[in-house]
Amino acid sequence: MIRLYKEELKRIVRTKSTLLFLAASVAMSVFMAYIPVTYVRFTYEENGQEMTIKGRDALALRKELQNPHAGEVTPEKMAEGLKSYQKNLEIYGDFYGDFPRDVHNAEIFPWSPLVSRLHEVMADSETGLAPDYPEITETDALNFYERCRTHLTDLMKLEQKNNPQAQQIAANMYDKVSMPFYYYPGYDRNMFEYEGLCLFLLMLLCVMITAPLFCCEYQTGADDILRSTKLGRRKLAFVKILSALTLSILLFALCMTIFMVISNGLFGWECRQTSMQILFSASTLLGLNIGQLQNLVMVAGFIALLSCVSFVLFISSACKNTTIATGLTIAFSIAPSAFYMMAGGNFAAYLRVLLPSGALGGSNSFSYALTYYFEFLRVGPFTVWTPWLLMIVPALEIPLFLWLTVRSYCRRSL
Amino acid sequence: MEIILEHVTKHFKDKSNKSNPVKKAVEDVNLHLTPGVWGLLGANGSGKTTLMRMVCGIMKPTSGRICYDGINIEHLDDAYRDIIGYLPQEFGFYPEFTVQQYLEYISALKGMPDRVAKERIDELLAKVSLEEVRRKKITKLSGGMKRRVGIAQALLNNPEFLVLDEPTSGLDPAERVRFRNLLSEFAKDRIVLISTHIVSDVEYIATQNAIMKSGEILHTGTTQELVSQIHGKVFQTMIPQQELGMWESDPNIQIVNLRNEEDGRLCLRYLGRQTDIPNAVPQNPTLEDLYLYLK
Numbered sequence: 001m002i003r004l005y006k007e008e009l010k011r012i013v014r015t016k017s018t019l020l021f022l023a024a025s026v027a028m029s030v031f032m033a034y035i036p037v038t039y040v041r042f043t044y045e046e047n048g049q050e051m052t053i054k055g056r057d058a059l060a061l062r063k064e065l066q067n068p069h070a071g072e073v074t075p076e077k078m079a080e081g082l083k084s085y086q087k088n089l090e091i092y093g094d095f096y097g098d099f100p101r102d103v104h105n106a107e108i109f110p111w112s113p114l115v116s117r118l119h120e121v122m123a124d125s126e127t128g129l130a131p132d133y134p135e136i137t138e139t140d141a142l143n144f145y146e147r148c149r150t151h152l153t154d155l156m157k158l159e160q161k162n163n164p165q166a167q168q169i170a171a172n173m174y175d176k177v178s179m180p181f182y183y184y185p186g187y188d189r190n191m192f193e194y195e196g197l198c199l200f201l202l203m204l205l206c207v208m209i210t211a212p213l214f215c216c217e218y219q220t221g222a223d224d225i226l227r228s229t230k231l232g233r234r235k236l237a238f239v240k241i242l243s244a245l246t247l248s249i250l251l252f253a254l255c256m257t258i259f260m261v262i263s264n265g266l267f268g269w270e271c272r273q274t275s276m277q278i279l280f281s282a283s284t285l286l287g288l289n290i291g292q293l294q295n296l297v298m299v300a301g302f303i304a305l306l307s308c309v310s311f312v313l314f315i316s317s318a319c320k321n322t323t324i325a326t327g328l329t330i331a332f333s334i335a336p337s338a339f340y341m342m343a344g345g346n347f348a349a350y351l352r353v354l355l356p357s358g359a360l361g362g363s364n365s366f367s368y369a370l371t372y373y374f375e376f377l378r379v380g381p382f383t384v385w386t387p388w389l390l391m392i393v394p395a396l397e398i399p400l401f402l403w404l405t406v407r408s409y410c411r412r413s414l
Numbered sequence: 415m416e417i418i419l420e421h422v423t424k425h426f427k428d429k430s431n432k433s434n435p436v437k438k439a440v441e442d443v444n445l446h447l448t449p450g451v452w453g454l455l456g457a458n459g460s461g462k463t464t465l466m467r468m469v470c471g472i473m474k475p476t477s478g479r480i481c482y483d484g485i486n487i488e489h490l491d492d493a494y495r496d497i498i499g500y501l502p503q504e505f506g507f508y509p510e511f512t513v514q515q516y517l518e519y520i521s522a523l524k525g526m527p528d529r530v531a532k533e534r535i536d537e538l539l540a541k542v543s544l545e546e547v548r549r550k551k552i553t554k555l556s557g558g559m560k561r562r563v564g565i566a567q568a569l570l571n572n573p574e575f576l577v578l579d580e581p582t583s584g585l586d587p588a589e590r591v592r593f594r595n596l597l598s599e600f601a602k603d604r605i606v607l608i609s610t611h612i613v614s615d616v617e618y619i620a621t622q623n624a625i626m627k628s629g630e631i632l633h634t635g636t637t638q639e640l641v642s643q644i645h646g647k648v649f650q651t652m653i654p655q656q657e658l659g660m661w662e663s664d665p666n667i668q669i670v671n672l673r674n675e676e677d678g679r680l681c682l683r684y685l686g687r688q689t690d691i692p693n694a695v696p697q698n699p700t701l702e703d704l705y706l707y708l709k
Contacts, residue, residue: 003522003527003528004525006522007518007519007522007523008519010515011508011510011511011515011519014510014515015510016510217506220508221502221504221505221506222508223506224467224470224472224500225500225502225505225564225567226523227470227471228470228471228472228495228499228500229495229520229523229524229571230492230495230496230523230524230525231492231522231523231524231525232495232523233492233495235492236523
């Protein structure tokens, strides 16, 4: 069996298309990790002229300006930041139009990650609209963490009006969020989105490697010889599955290591300590920092990737040729993103949970569900937070699809 | 060692034929295979490949059973597959493989230890004269060479039961002779089942033959036994070329061979009665004559 496993792995890796996809995966990881830093921009004034710098230089300057407020997000810092906002608004009116760039960079920009969260949690409980900065008081700022809890309750009442169970779950989850929050400048939401995109593309490349695994034998006619050999049935099916999973796991480990090392290296490893409530929404339900969030997204991506690979193995074992298998594979892989974008609503929400690639993609993805939405789905009498379903369902599907693969392969042509 | 086929039948669904949606590929076949070379003769579409796939355990019979030494092969599972070597009619392979890599892969599938496999591969490549191309991709080989790779993979595990479906298609005459010799040498104490519609492939080496038509086994026996059925029915004569059309349309005779002679006449071998064509001389019947007679 071990010898067959080694031979099968060698065989897959020798295939031209596999080599191409492996190389593409590595190149894609490097590219995806580097791209977000190119989006970073910073505009400043020099000799009366506005200058814009990009990339790593811009990032360094932004970090330099925001670094004095790094560390624990205390209510006092919030109050100080608010004071700076209000003082300048009083002088210059608003942030648009003629607001001097150098004043903005010196007095507003350094505080913006913190004050924007305060602004968010001061939203009206009925309308959900945030007040103007001058309306926020120092007391509000000093009660920032209490306001966070109140805001979450208000928000859930607005978003999950008819689902008290969801409101209760959200409140229970938020009770576990550790406070105070922490902030370390530099990290960019783009990087987080690119992690999701990288996972999605990696999944596509892995399933393209996997798609021909069984059906190319049917297509080339190699199948008859393989099936007539001692290990050519169930054991070969196991070995093929194991090889596909090994390759996917190794590729995932390699590509995500490349991605994490490059992107965190560019943005700064210390940014991983920032609370996700500061980067995304103060009401985010999980008490994680950016590093833990990156890891959780990676774990969810890993589960989804294995689920997709398992599903594709099943498709491959049931299809007559590689073209059909690859076509179906791509269709099923992008279906959750497409449905979520085009149709939306409950049907798309359930479909994305059920399809193995549901946690990967764009606005349908696990990372979006975790950070931007407050989405709950009913499963029988229970209400479950969607991100958990996006992890649990694909995990349960892995053994199911693998069992179906072995069954389908062994029964073929008998 | 024996392989027994009892009432083996295989029916397929024929979606194209609505009035008769069941296609009978193999019908109630009974065979008792004992050590030696067995020739399975039959025209294309007679059910040979389906029968062979069932014998190899790749396909399940619709009814009936196949036993190896008294045990149903379905119960033996991989223990049965351990003793067989199979070369299908269409020899498929992964395009990325070289000859050596392919044989190493198949040897792993046959559960052979690495060292044993390497020795056996060397030995077989020498036997099938493929040593020089062992590092070449199979896709780059000629049809005959590919066939020899197929034969080598079937022989890798030194099988007790070797099943070869049209093994000589694509081989040139010299390769055919070499293949027959290889098989004769190999067949001692083993069962070798060769399906073919090229009668000469098995005529000289088969100890037993089975003739198949429309999914059924019509006759089994040694070449001598089989050809004795048409003793006194094979003749040869010389005819002028212009008479050929007349004899071809004669329903009483079946022309099995024609040869142009230097004097412009035709040497005609036929199945029928001596009196059917003037000056006919009796001939020793061959398996090919019988095959055509039964066809």
